[in-house]
Amino acid sequence: MPDKMWRVVDLLDWTVGYFQQNGIPNPRLDAEVLLGHLLEKSRLQLYLHFEMPVFQEHLTPFRELIKKRIAHTPVSYLTNHKEFMSLDFYVDERVLIPRPETEQLVETILMTETGDFQRLLELGTGSGVIATSLAVQQPEWEIVATDISESALAVARKNAETHACAAQIEFLSGDLFEPIEAINTNGDTRFDWIVCNPPYIKNTERAALSPDVRDYEPEVALFAGDDGLAVIRRLIAEAPKYLTPGGKLILEIGAAQADTVRTLLDAESAYCTYELLEDYAGKERVVLASIS
Amino acid sequence: MEREAAEPGYWDDPRKAQQDMKALGSLKETFSLWQSLSTQASTLLELTELALEDGDESLLEQIGVDTAELSKSLAREEIALTLAGPYDGRPAIVSVYSGAGGTDSQDWAEMLLKMYARWGEVEKRTVQIMDMAYGDEAGLRSATLEIGGPYAYGYLSAERGVHRLVRLSPYDPNNLRHTSFAQVEVLPAAGEEEEVAVRPEEIKLDTFRSSGPGGQNVQKVASAVRLTHLPTGMVVSCQTERSQHQNREYAMRILMARLLARQNAQRAEELAKLKGERVAAEWGNQIRSYVLHPYKSVKDHRTNFQSANPDAVLDGGLNDFIEAYLISRLN
Numbered sequence: 001m002p003d004k005m006w007r008v009v010d011l012l013d014w015t016v017g018y019f020q021q022n023g024i025p026n027p028r029l030d031a032e033v034l035l036g037h038l039l040e041k042s043r044l045q046l047y048l049h050f051e052m053p054v055f056q057e058h059l060t061p062f063r064e065l066i067k068k069r070i071a072h073t074p075v076s077y078l079t080n081h082k083e084f085m086s087l088d089f090y091v092d093e094r095v096l097i098p099r100p101e102t103e104q105l106v107e108t109i110l111m112t113e114t115g116d117f118q119r120l121l122e123l124g125t126g127s128g129v130i131a132t133s134l135a136v137q138q139p140e141w142e143i144v145a146t147d148i149s150e151s152a153l154a155v156a157r158k159n160a161e162t163h164a165c166a167a168q169i170e171f172l173s174g175d176l177f178e179p180i181e182a183i184n185t186n187g188d189t190r191f192d193w194i195v196c197n198p199p200y201i202k203n204t205e206r207a208a209l210s211p212d213v214r215d216y217e218p219e220v221a222l223f224a225g226d227d228g229l230a231v232i233r234r235l236i237a238e239a240p241k242y243l244t245p246g247g248k249l250i251l252e253i254g255a256a257q258a259d260t261v262r263t264l265l266d267a268e269s270a271y272c273t274y275e276l277l278e279d280y281a282g283k284e285r286v287v288l289a290s291i292s
Numbered sequence: 293m294e295r296e297a298a299e300p301g302y303w304d305d306p307r308k309a310q311q312d313m314k315a316l317g318s319l320k321e322t323f324s325l326w327q328s329l330s331t332q333a334s335t336l337l338e339l340t341e342l343a344l345e346d347g348d349e350s351l352l353e354q355i356g357v358d359t360a361e362l363s364k365s366l367a368r369e370e371i372a373l374t375l376a377g378p379y380d381g382r383p384a385i386v387s388v389y390s391g392a393g394g395t396d397s398q399d400w401a402e403m404l405l406k407m408y409a410r411w412g413e414v415e416k417r418t419v420q421i422m423d424m425a426y427g428d429e430a431g432l433r434s435a436t437l438e439i440g441g442p443y444a445y446g447y448l449s450a451e452r453g454v455h456r457l458v459r460l461s462p463y464d465p466n467n468l469r470h471t472s473f474a475q476v477e478v479l480p481a482a483g484e485e486e487e488v489a490v491r492p493e494e495i496k497l498d499t500f501r502s503s504g505p506g507g508q509n510v511q512k513v514a515s516a517v518r519l520t521h522l523p524t525g526m527v528v529s530c531q532t533e534r535s536q537h538q539n540r541e542y543a544m545r546i547l548m549a550r551l552l553a554r555q556n557a558q559r560a561e562e563l564a565k566l567k568g569e570r571v572a573a574e575w576g577n578q579i580r581s582y583v584l585h586p587y588k589s590v591k592d593h594r595t596n597f598q599s600a601n602p603d604a605v606l607d608g609g610l611n612d613f614i615e616a617y618l619i620s621r622l623n
Binding site: 025043050076097101 | 402405406409410413419420421424426437497498499505506507508509510511512513514515517532533534535536537538541
């Protein structure tokens with residue numbers, strides 16, 4: 001970035017060109033979001049202040065952001081923000097960046113469940129977006145959220161606090177149902193709902209992933225063995241033990257996993273009904289299974 | 293209305309009661325505004341008499357300034373009074389579409405978007421990006437804003453039509469003069485749910501960037517949603533850096549506004565047919581030219597209102613143009 005008098009519009013133009021040269025896929029939006037973040041302006045405000053000069057105090061950190069983006073650091077890790085269910089969440093390298101498809105897990109629960117009071121368990125909560133957006137919508141529900149990663153739980157707690165529902169969600173650390181087993185003696189270990197966005201990418205897909213995902217997001221949130229089903233298999237097998245009669249298990253799965261997941265569900269006699277729901281791209285993405 | 297509100301049972305229908313209260317509030321506001329203008333006018337008259345009696349020159353000067361200001365406010369409020377259409381008080385959904393002609397007209401669409409956003413900012417209105425589709429090289433293919441505040445639709449409805457730009461092209465290697473076009477669509481936001489009847493099964497929802505596995509495999513800043521209204525084939529897409537949930541909400545609001553406009557257009561056509569009239573197609577009319585070269589001017593073709601300062605107009609200085617149009621519509 002040459003030394004000269006920079007205005008917002010010059011900075012954006014220059015950055016778009018630089019991102020393009022370096023193979024960053026959506027150069028203009030990335031440039032606008034990063035500069036807007038740094039100047040504390042919305043995209044609209046950036047457009048309104050194209051002529052505004054940008055001074056050294058912002059140019060130096062902006063250079064740093066550009067350098068990191070060129071190295072494929074995800075934009076959300078640079079801004080520490082990602083919106084989910086129209087709510088703003090904090091994210092950093094400790095957690096998976098929420099994907100739009102995952103909103104369908106939340107929407108399906110909210111549309112299916114009409115009961116006032118529900119006990120819900122979320123496994124592998126990560127940034128806590130699922131538990132938090134459910135808590136915001138359903139203040140009467142009691143939610144327990146677990147994660148194997150202590151550092152992810154710190155992010156999830158922060159997000160629950162931001163949206164004023166920390167008291168409604170109990171965060172427990174441990175692998176899948178492990179922390180629930182630990183409260184076995186004094187607490188209620190059965191839930192009306194178990195929800196999970198488990199890791200489901202095959203180890204063999206690693207090379208084909210974009211570096212933004214592969215090199216920056218937590219492995220534990222992405223990969224699940226050679227067939228990508230290691231965690232899903234455990235969930236389907238273990239969940240019935242933790243569900244109340246009529247309780248439901250709801251999972252996000254990978255784009256090509258529906259048939260195998262059907263076989264797994266068919267083999268598990270505890271489930272009386274299940275369905276696979278498509279995402280907006282027409283891929284079977286959400287598994288909703290009930291026990292009798 | 294106040295008497296009615298005090299009756300027992302009035303709040304049994306809370307929705308109607310709330311609507312009435314809102315209407316009452318705005319009536320009161322209008323009333324106190326005109327009362328204050330009328331007080332100001334009579335004060336000025338009294339002062340004038342006094343100043344004439346005393347022969348007080350400096351007071352007369354002050355009265356002159358105040359009178360000019362008052363007549364300006366009066367003119368503005370008179371225009372607001374013309375905004376009595378059923379939708380004039382609603383938020384406006386403003387879409388800008390670049391015309392044929394590549395980068396130049398895409399840049400022109402972006403300049404127009406900025407003009408409306410600036411107008412909103414100066415007028416202290418709420419402005420929200422609902423959709424933005426970038427041009428290939430620069431500018432915008434299309435974009436949609438929602439602009440709120442008093443009589444947003446009433447005012448902005450004056451902007452509907454084709455806007456033309458003449459300038460030396462910054463994108464032409466020889467810097468030649470180019471003419472670019474962009475279409476501006478302005479719709480009132482749809483209000484009550486029953487205003488437009490849409491059943492959930494009539495809407496198909498998908499994402500138009502859906503190749504590849506999606507989910508955890510892909511991570512992007514933007515999310516995109518496309519709604520198709522099956523009975524009419526109407527399509528609305530929204531793409532922003534906001535969540536898919538939020539984009540779907542924007543897309544739904546735009547779709548409802550378009551369906552409402554369509555419904556009203558059909559009604560107007562039927563009515564005109566009954567009366568044996570022909571409806572002039574307002575759509576596609578060139579309403580205004582912005583010339584940056586070889587001279588500087590903005591001219592509205594409907595009112596012949598003109599400005600020699602296109603920079604100020606493009607920076608949101610639109611009120612004179614809007615008001616000239618609204619007055620011309622009265623006559």
